[in-house]
Amino acid sequence: MAVKHKPKLAVWKFASCDGCQLSLLDCEEELLAVAGAVDIANFPEATRAVVRGPYDLSLVEGSITTPRDAERIHQVRRASKYLVTIGACATAGGIQALRNFKEVKEFISIVYATPGYIEALNKSTPISDQVFVDFELQGCPINKYQLLEVISAYLNRRKPNTPPYSVCLECKRRATVCVMVAHGTPCLGPVTQAGCGAICPSYNRGCYGCFGPKETPNTAALAKRCARIGMSDPDLVRAFRTYNSYSEPFRRESIAHEQK
């Protein structure tokens, strides 16, 4: 079948570490195939050539933290037919959303000698707080095979297959013994969405929730269990306040332990 035109792919960056878009460059074996299937129209980390929009598929990395970015995301949305957020920053506000629990002015003055030079919003927020998002890919960082799945699904006009179940299923599948049951190591696996391949437990450490909440997570039950193996309330606050702290389930749970 003759293809009329190659879809235009654009990559956009907001507040982030660049790791999620690097995942695309890290697809060493598949990168040239991806470049063959789409027209990479805007990807400043990889190329200085810019093709004008509109774009068929936009991958958005990073969270909204400045007044300028809060406007720019609307321009990106207007220029994009299908918009996918990639990673914990774009999907949940990222590590920089830790400011949302504090006074941002205080944060600025800790880091910068002349706070007046710095423009920052009070909160770091996910892209979906600002504009309509067609699909969200979780993870800090995202898994590159899941990213390829999202691009491939888009090219073939189907829904991406990114399971909403917990990391526990991935542990079972790779036959990793449960670190919490067998060793009493606190683990966020039961409330965290699969996708990483359950790496941490296979290295003898508990999951630290970098893929964010699974569908319908029972964070309260997990917190109780973790308390029984020695975690204090401040420990639990910190455990839920990392890379996905501003996602609703993790936010609610951390606030519950802060108030105790």
Added chain:
Amino acid sequence: MNKNRTIKVDYLARVEGEGALHVRIKNNKVTEVKLKIFEPPRFFEAFLRGRHFTEAPDITARICGICPVAYQMSSVHAMETACGVTVDGPLRALRRLIYCGEWIESHVLHVFAHRAPDFLGYPSALEMAKKHGDLVRQALQLKKVGNEIVTVLGGREIHPINVRVGGFYKVPSKSDLRPLVEKLKWSRDAAIESVRAVGKLEFPDFEQDYEFVALRHPNEYPFNEGRLVSNKGLDIAVREFDDHFVEEHVPYSSALHSTRKARGNYFVGPQARYSLNFSKLAPVAQQTAREAGLGPVCRNPFQSIVVRAVETLQACDEALRIIEQYEPPDAPSVQVHPQAGVGYGCTEAPRGILYHRYRLDDRGMIINAKIVPPTAQNQKTIENDLRHFIPDRLSLSDEKLKWQCEQAIRNYDPCISCSAHFLKLDIQRE
């Protein structure tokens, strides 16, 4: 050509993060050069306060997706000095090994995806691949081997999960590392070829009298350990960093500018490391560098692409040596008990020295943190380079001058998300 003009690069491509350059030219004289970093500030040093010392490696990794291992290494060393612990033997060797992986991955990305297209006249490696398919495929393969080292030791290439204060959560067996040997032998040969290939590129005649700053170790090419030295008399322990370097906040950048007290700008990164530590390179790296036309000191920033290729070779060679000598340790980490105090860590990130300092209370909670990334330290040197680079090129059209300026900046492989804090180019001729 107008004698007064402004040249703007609004969004610098093929650098990590976001930045812009503003240059003002009045009567054919460069009157102003501002490297603006508009990477939104993320306040790491602020939210590290109140976190447990064991959390710093995972949290600070998120400063940069390109060099997370560097952040993990500087933070674990800082925490270990605060708690009076030394990590030695195979654990120390494994730290060097994971760092080799990151250097390979980061340098190859820079050499082939970010920098070679400039020299060969393409907007990107992907466009370059259409004519130079074998070159790009070989580079991707080399980069992949770097990533595989990080993945075997760290669990994944970006934000590895296996590094902890005191060592690792789990150490590899000898058989886990064995599959890397054949790949690294191929990589070492591929790296030699790439040094030869980039050595043949044409470089502008541009040398400056830099103050290079890097770590120096008595018998190793530096990664994790050494004294901070320069070619202009600096020779200090890492804990003395704050006595000799200051950070300034300038209005046009969210990255703090770092300078040597009473001296001014300085240069960190592969070229500084190389020029201060040539004699510590493996014989194969020294010889290949000489064959590619590099002396033991390199003052032309445009040749940094060759230096990065040499360091890639060094990292492949070092990784092989570490794997061949590896005997697994008895425990994957040494016990670290928190104590009140201050810890200092400085390691060689792919882009140069990365300094961390933490003050801890007796429960191991972080009271304050300071992080000085490589790009912040090079900002003033980049601006200075441009001040000297532009005057000889004023006859160029704005478009060509812009591309040349972008290249002078990309020499430093600026990692803007690290500097929190980068590129648009704006040349104003008045």
